[in-house]
């Protein structure tokens with residue numbers, strides 16, 4: 001399997017044995033939040049040491065508007081050239097674009113802002129894909145509701161909960177901005193993280209697949225959102241778009257496994273196993289699956305669809321894999 005969306009510093013023999021058991025390769029994703037540059041060294045070195053088990057995806061600094069847009073784009077492109085030369089196979093854009101970053105006039109900067117156009121053009125020229133986590137689950141703009149799929153996250157991270165914050169862009173505005181990037185740069189290979197932030201209805205993802213041939217999504221951290229939809233409908237979606245959906249879990253483990261106590265490492269490996277077991281049971285069997293507070297019947301996808309979903313689509317959409 002290829003986990004095409006994870007943040008995982010698993011460098012111990014125990015961890016590598018687990019990856020071998022599950023026959024896993026992991027695509028580590030840098031997230032440009034705060035002082036993020038150490039992630040580059042971490043994921044780059046892990047990939048160099050264990051190229052059979054790891055690959056990495058870089059990110060880029062946001063504009064701070066102290067330099068011209070042109071200078072900013074050149075700086076980003078120089079960083080990407082360096083990271084691609086160092087083995088990065090893709091670049092990630094994060095939700096702080098659209099939900100946090102503001103420009104010289106204090107307006108929110110959306111992902112289709114022209115400041116990023118030279119970067120997209122560069123990626124097209126280089127044949128490099130971009131992973132975009134733009135926006136949040138629709139629930140983010142709705143009142144907190146106990147028992148809902150993302151209740152845990154928004155009750156603990158109120159700064160990202162957008163309900164009753166009319167000064168922020170809406171979910172629809174953020175998604176429309178992302179869609180405009182695909183209209184303007186039709187040759188850009190774009191992977192929408194977390195079901196492209198359209199996790200609430202696979203039909204919404206399908207609509208974009210019909211409109212944008214260079215769009216794919218990963219399912220990372222959205223298993224619960226699929227589980228609350230009708231399994232038959234999700235199954236039909238997975239079969240109909242079997243070339244466009246990538247397996248990923250979004251397990252977040254920034255501490256190096258070699259720096260953990262034995263108990264911490266045991267707990268991390270147990271969590272890792274439980275996550276992969278839940279995902280593989282949901283997609284691969286028709287058993288009842290419980291995960292993240294949801295329970296659903298598994299999809300029991302046909303073997304060829306499962307193979308694309310969990311291996312070959314990642315290789316197609318991230319050619320460097």
Ligand SMILES: [Zn+2]
Nearest residue numbers: 005006029250
């Ligand atoms: Zn992630």
